[in-house]
Amino acid sequence: MGDIIELIKSRRTIKHFLPKFVSWENISKIIDAARHAPSCGNLQNWKFLVVLDSNLKQAVAEAAHEQYEIAIAGALIIVLGEPEKAERYYSLRGERLYTVQNCAAAMENMLLEAHSLGLGTCWIGAFDEEAIRMMFKIPENIRPQAIVAVGYPKEIPPKPPKYPLEAVIYFHKWRNKVRDPAKYMNDIAVILARRTEKIKEAVQKGTQFIVDKAKETIKEREEREN
Ligand SMILES: Cc1cc2nc3c(=O)[nH]c(=O)nc-3n(C[C@H](O)[C@H](O)[C@H](O)COP(=O)(O)O)c2cc1C
Numbered sequence: 707m708g709d710i711i712e713l714i715k716s717r718r719t720i721k722h723f724l725p726k727f728v729s730w731e732n733i734s735k736i737i738d739a740a741r742h743a744p745s746c747g748n749l750q751n752w753k754f755l756v757v758l759d760s761n762l763k764q765a766v767a768e769a770a771h772e773q774y775e776i777a778i779a780g781a782l783i784i785v786l787g788e789p790e791k792a793e794r795y796y797s798l799r800g801e802r803l804y805t806v807q808n809c810a811a812a813m814e815n816m817l818l819e820a821h822s823l824g825l826g827t828c829w830i831g832a833f834d835e836e837a838i839r840m841m842f843k844i845p846e847n848i849r850p851q852a853i854v855a856v857g858y859p860k861e862i863p864p865k866p867p868k869y870p871l872e873a874v875i876y877f878h879k880w881r882n883k884v885r886d887p888a889k890y891m892n893d894i895a896v897i898l899a900r901r902t903e904k905i906k907e908a909v910q911k912g913t914q915f916i917v918d919k920a921k922e923t924i925k926e927r928e929e930r931e932n
Contacts, residue, residue: 713818718865720826721775723857728780732823736856737783739819740812746804747795751788752812752851755842756781762841769837770830770853779828779857783816784838785809787849809851816854826859 737754745751757763758781766784767777776782787809792800813829820827830853838850877884888896 710818713822717817717821718826718862719828720855720857720859720862721773721828722860723775723778723780723826723855724860725778726780726858728825728856728858732820732825733781733783733856735823736816736819736825736854739815740785743808743811743815745808745811746792746800749791749795749804749808751791751805752809753786753788753848755784755786755844757784765841766833766838766853769841770833773830773832776828776830776853776855779855780825781856782830783854783856784842785813785816785851785854786844787851788847789849790847805849806851813852813854816856820854820856824858825856826862828855829853830855 733756737756740752740754741750757766760777763777763779763782764774766782767774770776787805789801789805792805792808794800796804817827817829833850833853835850838844838853839846844850872883872887875884875887876882877887877890884890887893888900
């Protein structure tokens with residue numbers, strides 16, 4: 707799988723895993739992808755806590771409001787934000803917003819890298835933060851942001867519906883939808899490609915008409931001659 711857009715589009719949230727070992731090579735590649743994510747001021751205010759032990763995975767699944775399916779995953783990776791670091795440089799916005807965004811960027815990198823390695827993932831956001839904090843002795847100033855369950859998919863669910871492109875784009879003003887963005891932006895390449903396509907269709911239709919006419923004429927002549 708090489709093309710990034712293909713990877714992005716084909717990634718699915720996997721809830722059911724095979725009870726299969728995930729190698730350290732793969733886990734480290736996934737976390738390596740995370741640490742290359744963008745972060746505010748390149749602060750990289752994140753840590754990744756790897757959970758492999760079956761009993762601990764079970765306890766995490768319970769803390770995730772009884773999402774027991776994730777205990778079967780080969781590994782659970784808890785993404786921890788370090789909000790104080792961001793607060794030092796960017797005040798409240800750094801603490802509350804950038805830290806969340808940094809960790810979310812790291813999360814998406816992890817999901818995509820895992821997918822490229824043939825592994826499935828589930829982004830777990832619903833969990834009891836305090837329970838996780840207690841379980842792993844996470845200090846007060848560190849915030850568990852999300853958990854990634856990584857494993858071999860038991861099944862790949864169908865793609866859930868996604869809004870079409872035009873439904874999520876506004877131009878220049880809130881709610882301002884543009885019917886034909888290519889035309890609006892005077893995107894010559896797209897406009898020319900469309901014209902070429904129309905010309906091609908017209909030529910194909912014309913050619914077909916000539917062929918049909920020729921066949922008709924031949925048939926008529928043959929009938930006359932017989
Ligand atoms: C912030 C966030 C929290 C999520 N929390 C959970 C969760 O706790 N449990 C779960 O099964 N899926 C969770 N998901 C996964 C979504 O349900 C999933 O991404 C969505 O249904 C779209 O499916 P897709 O990822 O296959 O495109 C979460 C996703 C995000 C981004």
